[in-house]
Amino acid sequence: MIFSRSFVRHCIVATALGMATVGAFAQEFRIGFVNTDRILREASQAKAAQTKLEQEFSRREKDLQSQARDLKAASEKFERESPTMADGVRLSRQRQLVDQDRDLQRKQREFQEDLTLRKNEELQLVLERANRVIKQVAETEKYDLILQEAVYINPKHDITDKVLTGLSSAK
Known part of the structure:
Protein backbone atom coordinates (compact mmCIF):
# COMPACT_ATOMS: atom_id res chain seq x y z
CA MET A 1 0.00 0.00 0.00
CA ILE A 2 1.42 3.39 -1.01
CA PHE A 3 0.51 6.57 0.87
CA SER A 4 0.74 10.05 -0.53
CA ARG A 5 3.10 12.54 1.01
CA SER A 6 0.26 14.76 2.21
CA PHE A 7 -1.42 11.77 3.95
CA VAL A 8 1.85 10.94 5.72
CA ARG A 9 2.28 14.59 6.76
CA HIS A 10 -1.28 14.70 8.12
CA CYS A 11 -0.62 11.52 10.13
CA ILE A 12 2.60 12.96 11.55
CA VAL A 13 0.87 16.24 12.47
CA ALA A 14 -2.07 14.37 14.05
CA THR A 15 0.30 12.16 16.04
CA ALA A 16 2.29 15.19 17.22
CA LEU A 17 -0.90 17.01 18.23
CA GLY A 18 -2.11 13.90 20.05
CA MET A 19 1.18 13.61 21.93
CA ALA A 20 1.06 17.30 22.84
CA THR A 21 -2.49 16.87 24.13
CA VAL A 22 -1.47 13.87 26.25
CA GLY A 23 1.49 15.86 27.60
CA ALA A 24 -0.75 18.80 28.48
CA PHE A 25 -3.26 16.46 30.09
CA ALA A 26 -0.55 14.81 32.16
CA GLN A 27 0.63 18.19 33.42
CA GLU A 28 -2.89 19.23 34.48
CA PHE A 29 -3.83 15.90 36.06
CA ARG A 30 -3.00 16.10 39.79
CA ILE A 31 -2.42 12.95 41.81
CA GLY A 32 -2.00 12.74 45.56
CA PHE A 33 -1.24 9.91 47.94
CA VAL A 34 -2.21 9.43 51.60
CA ASN A 35 -0.42 6.93 53.82
CA THR A 36 -3.30 5.42 55.82
CA ASP A 37 -0.99 3.56 58.20
CA ARG A 38 0.69 6.81 59.10
CA ILE A 39 -2.69 8.47 59.68
CA LEU A 40 -3.67 5.65 62.04
CA ARG A 41 -0.36 5.97 63.92
CA GLU A 42 0.09 9.74 64.07
CA ALA A 43 -3.32 11.41 63.98
CA SER A 44 -4.38 12.87 67.31
CA GLN A 45 -7.79 11.16 66.94
CA ALA A 46 -6.08 7.79 66.50
CA LYS A 47 -3.93 8.39 69.58
CA ALA A 48 -7.01 9.46 71.55
CA ALA A 49 -8.84 6.31 70.40
CA GLN A 50 -5.91 4.17 71.54
CA THR A 51 -5.92 5.85 74.97
CA LYS A 52 -9.69 5.39 75.22
CA LEU A 53 -9.35 1.68 74.41
CA GLU A 54 -6.56 1.23 76.94
CA GLN A 55 -8.70 2.82 79.64
CA GLU A 56 -11.75 0.81 78.61
CA PHE A 57 -9.98 -2.56 78.61
CA SER A 58 -7.17 -2.15 81.16
CA ARG A 59 -9.19 -3.33 84.17
CA ARG A 60 -10.37 -6.43 82.36
CA GLU A 61 -6.85 -7.16 81.13
CA LYS A 62 -5.44 -6.84 84.65
CA ASP A 63 -8.13 -9.22 85.94
CA LEU A 64 -7.17 -11.79 83.30
CA GLN A 65 -3.48 -11.42 84.13
CA SER A 66 -4.28 -11.90 87.81
CA GLN A 67 -6.34 -15.01 87.05
CA ALA A 68 -3.49 -16.39 84.94
CA ARG A 69 -1.00 -15.83 87.78
CA ASP A 70 -3.37 -17.48 90.27
CA LEU A 71 -3.85 -20.47 87.97
CA LYS A 72 -0.11 -20.82 87.46
CA ALA A 73 0.50 -20.69 91.21
CA ALA A 74 -2.24 -23.27 91.82
CA SER A 75 -0.77 -25.54 89.13
CA GLU A 76 2.71 -25.29 90.63
CA LYS A 77 1.30 -26.04 94.09
CA PHE A 78 -0.57 -29.03 92.67
CA GLU A 79 2.63 -30.32 91.03
CA ARG A 80 4.50 -30.08 94.33
CA GLU A 81 1.75 -31.64 96.44
CA SER A 82 0.31 -34.23 94.05
CA PRO A 83 2.71 -37.06 94.98
CA THR A 84 1.44 -37.00 98.57
CA MET A 85 -2.28 -36.60 97.74
CA ALA A 86 -4.87 -39.31 97.79
CA ASP A 87 -6.00 -40.40 94.31
CA GLY A 88 -9.51 -38.97 94.69
CA VAL A 89 -8.25 -35.60 95.89
CA ARG A 90 -5.61 -35.48 93.16
CA LEU A 91 -8.19 -36.21 90.41
CA SER A 92 -10.61 -33.67 91.85
CA ARG A 93 -7.94 -30.96 92.03
CA GLN A 94 -6.70 -31.83 88.54
CA ARG A 95 -10.23 -31.47 87.09
CA GLN A 96 -10.64 -28.20 88.94
CA GLU A 110 -13.64 -13.10 74.51
CA PHE A 111 -11.42 -10.28 75.70
CA GLN A 112 -9.38 -10.38 72.49
CA GLU A 113 -12.52 -10.48 70.33
CA ASP A 114 -14.08 -7.55 72.21
CA LEU A 115 -10.86 -5.55 72.01
CA THR A 116 -10.50 -6.20 68.29
CA LEU A 117 -14.12 -5.24 67.64
CA ARG A 118 -13.83 -1.98 69.58
CA LYS A 119 -10.47 -1.18 67.99
CA ASN A 120 -11.97 -1.61 64.52
CA GLU A 121 -14.90 0.62 65.47
CA GLU A 122 -12.61 3.37 66.74
CA LEU A 123 -10.25 3.16 63.76
CA GLN A 124 -13.21 3.28 61.38
CA LEU A 125 -14.26 6.59 62.95
CA VAL A 126 -10.73 7.95 62.47
CA LEU A 127 -10.70 6.80 58.84
CA GLU A 128 -14.08 8.42 58.18
CA ARG A 129 -12.78 11.73 59.54
CA ALA A 130 -9.58 11.35 57.52
CA ASN A 131 -11.57 10.68 54.35
CA ARG A 132 -13.57 13.89 54.89
CA VAL A 133 -10.31 15.82 55.27
CA ILE A 134 -8.85 14.10 52.19
CA LYS A 135 -11.89 15.18 50.16
CA GLN A 136 -11.52 18.75 51.43
CA VAL A 137 -7.84 18.82 50.47
CA ALA A 138 -8.64 17.32 47.07
CA GLU A 139 -11.34 19.91 46.38
CA THR A 140 -9.37 22.86 47.75
CA GLU A 141 -6.14 22.02 45.94
CA LYS A 142 -7.86 20.62 42.83
CA TYR A 143 -6.55 17.06 42.92
CA ASP A 144 -7.97 14.71 40.30
CA LEU A 145 -7.07 11.51 42.11
CA ILE A 146 -6.06 10.63 45.67
CA LEU A 147 -4.70 7.14 46.32
CA GLN A 148 -4.55 5.50 49.71
CA GLU A 149 -2.62 2.39 48.74
CA ALA A 150 0.14 1.98 46.21
CA VAL A 151 3.16 -0.21 45.65
CA TYR A 152 5.35 2.82 45.05
CA ILE A 153 4.69 6.52 45.26
CA ASN A 154 6.96 9.43 44.57
CA PRO A 155 7.21 11.43 47.82
CA LYS A 156 6.29 14.65 45.99
CA HIS A 157 2.73 13.26 45.65
CA ASP A 158 2.40 12.39 49.36
CA ILE A 159 -0.20 14.66 51.01
CA THR A 160 -0.32 12.75 54.32
CA ASP A 161 1.10 15.74 56.23
CA LYS A 162 -1.69 17.97 54.87
CA VAL A 163 -4.29 15.43 55.98
CA LEU A 164 -2.74 15.13 59.45
CA THR A 165 -2.75 18.92 59.75
CA GLY A 166 -6.36 19.01 58.61
CA LEU A 167 -7.33 16.35 61.12
CA SER A 168 -5.66 18.16 64.00
CA SER A 169 -7.35 21.44 63.09
CA ALA A 170 -10.75 19.75 62.58
CA LYS A 171 -11.12 18.71 66.23
Whole structure:
Protein backbone atom coordinates (compact mmCIF):
# COMPACT_ATOMS: atom_id res chain seq x y z
CA MET A 1 0.00 0.00 0.00
CA ILE A 2 1.42 3.39 -1.01
CA PHE A 3 0.51 6.57 0.87
CA SER A 4 0.74 10.05 -0.53
CA ARG A 5 3.10 12.54 1.01
CA SER A 6 0.26 14.76 2.21
CA PHE A 7 -1.42 11.77 3.95
CA VAL A 8 1.85 10.94 5.72
CA ARG A 9 2.28 14.59 6.76
CA HIS A 10 -1.28 14.70 8.12
CA CYS A 11 -0.62 11.52 10.13
CA ILE A 12 2.60 12.96 11.55
CA VAL A 13 0.87 16.24 12.47
CA ALA A 14 -2.07 14.37 14.05
CA THR A 15 0.30 12.16 16.04
CA ALA A 16 2.29 15.19 17.22
CA LEU A 17 -0.90 17.01 18.23
CA GLY A 18 -2.11 13.90 20.05
CA MET A 19 1.18 13.61 21.93
CA ALA A 20 1.06 17.30 22.84
CA THR A 21 -2.49 16.87 24.13
CA VAL A 22 -1.47 13.87 26.25
CA GLY A 23 1.49 15.86 27.60
CA ALA A 24 -0.75 18.80 28.48
CA PHE A 25 -3.26 16.46 30.09
CA ALA A 26 -0.55 14.81 32.16
CA GLN A 27 0.63 18.19 33.42
CA GLU A 28 -2.89 19.23 34.48
CA PHE A 29 -3.83 15.90 36.06
CA ARG A 30 -3.00 16.10 39.79
CA ILE A 31 -2.42 12.95 41.81
CA GLY A 32 -2.00 12.74 45.56
CA PHE A 33 -1.24 9.91 47.94
CA VAL A 34 -2.21 9.43 51.60
CA ASN A 35 -0.42 6.93 53.82
CA THR A 36 -3.30 5.42 55.82
CA ASP A 37 -0.99 3.56 58.20
CA ARG A 38 0.69 6.81 59.10
CA ILE A 39 -2.69 8.47 59.68
CA LEU A 40 -3.67 5.65 62.04
CA ARG A 41 -0.36 5.97 63.92
CA GLU A 42 0.09 9.74 64.07
CA ALA A 43 -3.32 11.41 63.98
CA SER A 44 -4.38 12.87 67.31
CA GLN A 45 -7.79 11.16 66.94
CA ALA A 46 -6.08 7.79 66.50
CA LYS A 47 -3.93 8.39 69.58
CA ALA A 48 -7.01 9.46 71.55
CA ALA A 49 -8.84 6.31 70.40
CA GLN A 50 -5.91 4.17 71.54
CA THR A 51 -5.92 5.85 74.97
CA LYS A 52 -9.69 5.39 75.22
CA LEU A 53 -9.35 1.68 74.41
CA GLU A 54 -6.56 1.23 76.94
CA GLN A 55 -8.70 2.82 79.64
CA GLU A 56 -11.75 0.81 78.61
CA PHE A 57 -9.98 -2.56 78.61
CA SER A 58 -7.17 -2.15 81.16
CA ARG A 59 -9.19 -3.33 84.17
CA ARG A 60 -10.37 -6.43 82.36
CA GLU A 61 -6.85 -7.16 81.13
CA LYS A 62 -5.44 -6.84 84.65
CA ASP A 63 -8.13 -9.22 85.94
CA LEU A 64 -7.17 -11.79 83.30
CA GLN A 65 -3.48 -11.42 84.13
CA SER A 66 -4.28 -11.90 87.81
CA GLN A 67 -6.34 -15.01 87.05
CA ALA A 68 -3.49 -16.39 84.94
CA ARG A 69 -1.00 -15.83 87.78
CA ASP A 70 -3.37 -17.48 90.27
CA LEU A 71 -3.85 -20.47 87.97
CA LYS A 72 -0.11 -20.82 87.46
CA ALA A 73 0.50 -20.69 91.21
CA ALA A 74 -2.24 -23.27 91.82
CA SER A 75 -0.77 -25.54 89.13
CA GLU A 76 2.71 -25.29 90.63
CA LYS A 77 1.30 -26.04 94.09
CA PHE A 78 -0.57 -29.03 92.67
CA GLU A 79 2.63 -30.32 91.03
CA ARG A 80 4.50 -30.08 94.33
CA GLU A 81 1.75 -31.64 96.44
CA SER A 82 0.31 -34.23 94.05
CA PRO A 83 2.71 -37.06 94.98
CA THR A 84 1.44 -37.00 98.57
CA MET A 85 -2.28 -36.60 97.74
CA ALA A 86 -4.87 -39.31 97.79
CA ASP A 87 -6.00 -40.40 94.31
CA GLY A 88 -9.51 -38.97 94.69
CA VAL A 89 -8.25 -35.60 95.89
CA ARG A 90 -5.61 -35.48 93.16
CA LEU A 91 -8.19 -36.21 90.41
CA SER A 92 -10.61 -33.67 91.85
CA ARG A 93 -7.94 -30.96 92.03
CA GLN A 94 -6.70 -31.83 88.54
CA ARG A 95 -10.23 -31.47 87.09
CA GLN A 96 -10.64 -28.20 88.94
CA LEU A 97 -7.39 -26.86 87.41
CA VAL A 98 -8.41 -28.02 83.93
CA ASP A 99 -11.78 -26.27 84.33
CA GLN A 100 -10.10 -23.09 85.55
CA ASP A 101 -7.68 -23.18 82.60
CA ARG A 102 -10.53 -23.68 80.12
CA ASP A 103 -12.49 -20.83 81.70
CA LEU A 104 -9.45 -18.55 81.59
CA GLN A 105 -8.80 -19.36 77.91
CA ARG A 106 -12.45 -18.63 77.08
CA LYS A 107 -12.28 -15.29 78.90
CA GLN A 108 -9.02 -14.40 77.11
CA ARG A 109 -10.57 -15.20 73.71
CA GLU A 110 -13.64 -13.10 74.51
CA PHE A 111 -11.42 -10.28 75.70
CA GLN A 112 -9.38 -10.38 72.49
CA GLU A 113 -12.52 -10.48 70.33
CA ASP A 114 -14.08 -7.55 72.21
CA LEU A 115 -10.86 -5.55 72.01
CA THR A 116 -10.50 -6.20 68.29
CA LEU A 117 -14.12 -5.24 67.64
CA ARG A 118 -13.83 -1.98 69.58
CA LYS A 119 -10.47 -1.18 67.99
CA ASN A 120 -11.97 -1.61 64.52
CA GLU A 121 -14.90 0.62 65.47
CA GLU A 122 -12.61 3.37 66.74
CA LEU A 123 -10.25 3.16 63.76
CA GLN A 124 -13.21 3.28 61.38
CA LEU A 125 -14.26 6.59 62.95
CA VAL A 126 -10.73 7.95 62.47
CA LEU A 127 -10.70 6.80 58.84
CA GLU A 128 -14.08 8.42 58.18
CA ARG A 129 -12.78 11.73 59.54
CA ALA A 130 -9.58 11.35 57.52
CA ASN A 131 -11.57 10.68 54.35
CA ARG A 132 -13.57 13.89 54.89
CA VAL A 133 -10.31 15.82 55.27
CA ILE A 134 -8.85 14.10 52.19
CA LYS A 135 -11.89 15.18 50.16
CA GLN A 136 -11.52 18.75 51.43
CA VAL A 137 -7.84 18.82 50.47
CA ALA A 138 -8.64 17.32 47.07
CA GLU A 139 -11.34 19.91 46.38
CA THR A 140 -9.37 22.86 47.75
CA GLU A 141 -6.14 22.02 45.94
CA LYS A 142 -7.86 20.62 42.83
CA TYR A 143 -6.55 17.06 42.92
CA ASP A 144 -7.97 14.71 40.30
CA LEU A 145 -7.07 11.51 42.11
CA ILE A 146 -6.06 10.63 45.67
CA LEU A 147 -4.70 7.14 46.32
CA GLN A 148 -4.55 5.50 49.71
CA GLU A 149 -2.62 2.39 48.74
CA ALA A 150 0.14 1.98 46.21
CA VAL A 151 3.16 -0.21 45.65
CA TYR A 152 5.35 2.82 45.05
CA ILE A 153 4.69 6.52 45.26
CA ASN A 154 6.96 9.43 44.57
CA PRO A 155 7.21 11.43 47.82
CA LYS A 156 6.29 14.65 45.99
CA HIS A 157 2.73 13.26 45.65
CA ASP A 158 2.40 12.39 49.36
CA ILE A 159 -0.20 14.66 51.01
CA THR A 160 -0.32 12.75 54.32
CA ASP A 161 1.10 15.74 56.23
CA LYS A 162 -1.69 17.97 54.87
CA VAL A 163 -4.29 15.43 55.98
CA LEU A 164 -2.74 15.13 59.45
CA THR A 165 -2.75 18.92 59.75
CA GLY A 166 -6.36 19.01 58.61
CA LEU A 167 -7.33 16.35 61.12
CA SER A 168 -5.66 18.16 64.00
CA SER A 169 -7.35 21.44 63.09
CA ALA A 170 -10.75 19.75 62.58
CA LYS A 171 -11.12 18.71 66.23
